[in-house]
Amino acid sequence: MKKVNKILEIIKVLNQTIGALHFHNKSNVYLHEPDIRKEDWKFVKECLSRNFVSSVGNYVTEFEDMLKKFTKAKYVIATVNGTSAIHLALVVMGANENDEVILPSLNFVAAANAVRYCNAIPHFVEVEEETLGIDPVKLEEYLKKIVIKKNNISFNKYTKKRIRFMMPLHMFGHPAKILELKKIAKNYNLKIIEDAAESLGSTYKNKHLGTFGDIGVLSFNGNKIITTGGGGALLTNSLKIAKKLKYLSTTAKKPHRWKYEYSDIGYNYRMPGINASLGCAQMKRIKSYVNIKRKLFKKYKDGFKNIKDITMFQEPKYAKSNYWLQTIILDNKISHLKEKILEKANNMGFSMRPIWKPLHKLEKFKLCPKMEMKTTENLEKRILNLPSSVYLLKNIKNYAK
Amino acid sequence: MKKVNKILEIIKVLNQTIGALHFHNKSNVYLHEPDIRKEDWKFVKECLSRNFVSSVGNYVTEFEDMLKKFTKAKYVIATVNGTSAIHLALVVMGANENDEVILPSLNFVAAANAVRYCNAIPHFVEVEEETLGIDPVKLEEYLKKIVIKKNNISFNKYTKKRIRFMMPLHMFGHPAKILELKKIAKNYNLKIIEDAAESLGSTYKNKHLGTFGDIGVLSFNGNKIITTGGGGALLTNSLKIAKKLKYLSTTAKKPHRWKYEYSDIGYNYRMPGINASLGCAQMKRIKSYVNIKRKLFKKYKDGFKNIKDITMFQEPKYAKSNYWLQTIILDNKISHLKEKILEKANNMGFSMRPIWKPLHKLEKFKLCPKMEMKTTENLEKRILNLPSSVYLLKNIKNYAK
Numbered sequence: 001m002k003k004v005n006k007i008l009e010i011i012k013v014l015n016q017t018i019g020a021l022h023f024h025n026k027s028n029v030y031l032h033e034p035d036i037r038k039e040d041w042k043f044v045k046e047c048l049s050r051n052f053v054s055s056v057g058n059y060v061t062e063f064e065d066m067l068k069k070f071t072k073a074k075y076v077i078a079t080v081n082g083t084s085a086i087h088l089a090l091v092v093m094g095a096n097e098n099d100e101v102i103l104p105s106l107n108f109v110a111a112a113n114a115v116r117y118c119n120a121i122p123h124f125v126e127v128e129e130e131t132l133g134i135d136p137v138k139l140e141e142y143l144k145k146i147v148i149k150k151n152n153i154s155f156n157k158y159t160k161k162r163i164r165f166m167m168p169l170h171m172f173g174h175p176a177k178i179l180e181l182k183k184i185a186k187n188y189n190l191k192i193i194e195d196a197a198e199s200l201g202s203t204y205k206n207k208h209l210g211t212f213g214d215i216g217v218l219s220f221n222g223n224k225i226i227t228t229g230g231g232g233a234l235l236t237n238s239l240k241i242a243k244k245l246k247y248l249s250t251t252a253k254k255p256h257r258w259k260y261e262y263s264d265i266g267y268n269y270r271m272p273g274i275n276a277s278l279g280c281a282q283m284k285r286i287k288s289y290v291n292i293k294r295k296l297f298k299k300y301k302d303g304f305k306n307i308k309d310i311t312m313f314q315e316p317k318y319a320k321s322n323y324w325l326q327t328i329i330l331d332n333k334i335s336h337l338k339e340k341i342l343e344k345a346n347n348m349g350f351s352m353r354p355i356w357k358p359l360h361k362l363e364k365f366k367l368c369p370k371m372e373m374k375t376t377e378n379l380e381k382r383i384l385n386l387p388s389s390v391y392l393l394k395n396i397k398n399y400a401k
Numbered sequence: 402m403k404k405v406n407k408i409l410e411i412i413k414v415l416n417q418t419i420g421a422l423h424f425h426n427k428s429n430v431y432l433h434e435p436d437i438r439k440e441d442w443k444f445v446k447e448c449l450s451r452n453f454v455s456s457v458g459n460y461v462t463e464f465e466d467m468l469k470k471f472t473k474a475k476y477v478i479a480t481v482n483g484t485s486a487i488h489l490a491l492v493v494m495g496a497n498e499n500d501e502v503i504l505p506s507l508n509f510v511a512a513a514n515a516v517r518y519c520n521a522i523p524h525f526v527e528v529e530e531e532t533l534g535i536d537p538v539k540l541e542e543y544l545k546k547i548v549i550k551k552n553n554i555s556f557n558k559y560t561k562k563r564i565r566f567m568m569p570l571h572m573f574g575h576p577a578k579i580l581e582l583k584k585i586a587k588n589y590n591l592k593i594i595e596d597a598a599e600s601l602g603s604t605y606k607n608k609h610l611g612t613f614g615d616i617g618v619l620s621f622n623g624n625k626i627i628t629t630g631g632g633g634a635l636l637t638n639s640l641k642i643a644k645k646l647k648y649l650s651t652t653a654k655k656p657h658r659w660k661y662e663y664s665d666i667g668y669n670y671r672m673p674g675i676n677a678s679l680g681c682a683q684m685k686r687i688k689s690y691v692n693i694k695r696k697l698f699k700k701y702k703d704g705f706k707n708i709k710d711i712t713m714f715q716e717p718k719y720a721k722s723n724y725w726l727q728t729i730i731l732d733n734k735i736s737h738l739k740e741k742i743l744e745k746a747n748n749m750g751f752s753m754r755p756i757w758k759p760l761h762k763l764e765k766f767k768l769c770p771k772m773e774m775k776t777t778e779n780l781e782k783r784i785l786n787l788p789s790s791v792y793l794l795k796n797i798k799n800y801a802k
Contacts, residue, residue: 033452034454034455036450036452036454041449041450044445044675045442045445045446048442048679051434051437053435053629053630054622054623054624054630054631055623080481080485082669083652083668083669084481084669109661109663109667110667113652113667113668113669117666119520221456222454222456222457222673227454227455228454228673229454229455229673229674229676230455230456230481230671230672230673251510251511253510257747258743258747258752258753258754258755259755259758260510260755260757260758262510262758262765263763263765264765265514266510266511266514267484267514268483268484268485268511270631271631272623272629272630272632272676273623273630274629274675274676275630275631275675278449278454278675342659346659351659352659353659353661354659355661357660357663362662362663363664364664364665364666
């Protein structure tokens, strides 16, 4: 009886918070839908009418410039998607079969897949409940135990492989403790590829996520805060890295009016113009999107404040989250209700979802090195995402300001 | 003096054939421009207005269905580009560091790059002047000399690697001798990945290119006969292969309403909806495009018929080419004029281009196994492509029929 009540309480909050705003129009409220408006059409239409759909034309550069201005990264390279961006970052940093890449196990599978594309080894580490990002304290303790340094290179003393990279994730747009992680990376001489795929609009101590690492990665998949259909971007402040990223994101053709000569292995990962034109249109609203999502967070928080055993995940004081996906964390004592909640909510038309299965538990990554995963495995049972689309607040005052 | 005359003769033909059709509007006539029309905008607009820009919605399936119907391939999987399609084909066929892949050296660099993504070894072979594709006679002689078979697997007796794949290219849309090549592949137990990236609309004995191999590959880059901005497709008649291609073209998530579980390493290579919507629009005109290009060929042929030492490349009787890129072949005695011709034509605003540098001559592939390259190296000096855009014949009667 108590169990049923808890589930109904959650549905009630969803209904009160976002139900009225959509159910007169549709039967399902999805987790995160793109927000495409008539003013976006103009950009795409102009792109088509100028024949700039592919690699010719200025939309890709314009989109990159908008991202530069917004994130304050010195260099931005747009790619076909976030996965290709992570892959290219690893390629340019020279990741190979001798390397292990430190990354959280509570993660989207594409991050570890990209490590495998380079034949490098994912090395899974633990997250903390406070940020849902890598736990810097536990990581440092762990590295102290397993790392042996030779000529300032960190080796895993058990696998004998080099540990050369750290790939922290900012979960659902919420900033991880990136400065603490950066300090550890420096101590162990690790290059940072900062996975900010979900974090356009999020900052840590007023600095945009993705600009702390050697390379940062963004995604503009259909479910992200802005979309290009499919797309991603690489951020860096190093001209040398930027040049290499850009060169390898094409077919690595040497510049000439008609000659075809190629040096390195290129990846053909450049974003096409048609996708970039949509990105330019969407970027015009990124600030208002962040505002809307932060308001949606407050509404949800208000709704859940009297529901026992459930906490809305909230940004720490020193950081500003884009609240890409709204998140609740169940208390341990009701975590057994997770599947029931998901079933009821989805049946009622509210697309809630659990967090991903931790990657160290997937068959294909089972043999990869990892640290103890207490918090990760505990959080797996307790994290749920709520419908988070921008349109849910379309009727709220001050929208698009 | 004679040299100057030859170059001027070529420019005169270009001017007479296509000059009048465009120079009142623009100062440059590019090699191959997209042809995007007002009716294309309707498709893209509807895609935008329905929020189907990414993986949600039916545009990708619709585009695949149109390709199925047109090529008569049983299964089609749309990807982010042609390079990703070749890569995925090799992954699904299990190519790895123990394998050599037979492919022509006269080739676009992406084909050999994709082989390297899998850590497999490109093994370069010779082409013939008649088709610009792999020379089946020379290939068979060569394989006889270098292959040793064990348990029906072909091994390169010099490198000790397996030879498991053949990746024939249909150059500029012109059909290679695919049936002869298929016979050789069968004898040596090679899987065929058929590179039809440039060949949408081309047939060999009335069967569409890309449907002869185990897997075929198409490209819809901005310079191709139809474009999706950036895009590619995989063709196959095997349900088993099709399922695997489709699964790995995503993130390889097991189907469930809310659970996130992943089996294999997925590649996130699916074409986004916005690109597919443009593809649907373009596919409506594929037949007329092929007609236009065949007419453009006739016009060029007519123009060049009295120019000594220059031959318009022409399809063999048993095949029908889409004439994607119009091609002239210089006689040996004037091949020394190639650079001068390119310079003059490009300076005059006609984007002519030479064929690619053969891949075996690139630094990065220098150590790869290869056969004697007499014809390849000779053709490198003699092949030139002419401006081939559809719009060049826009004013010709019967256009778009």
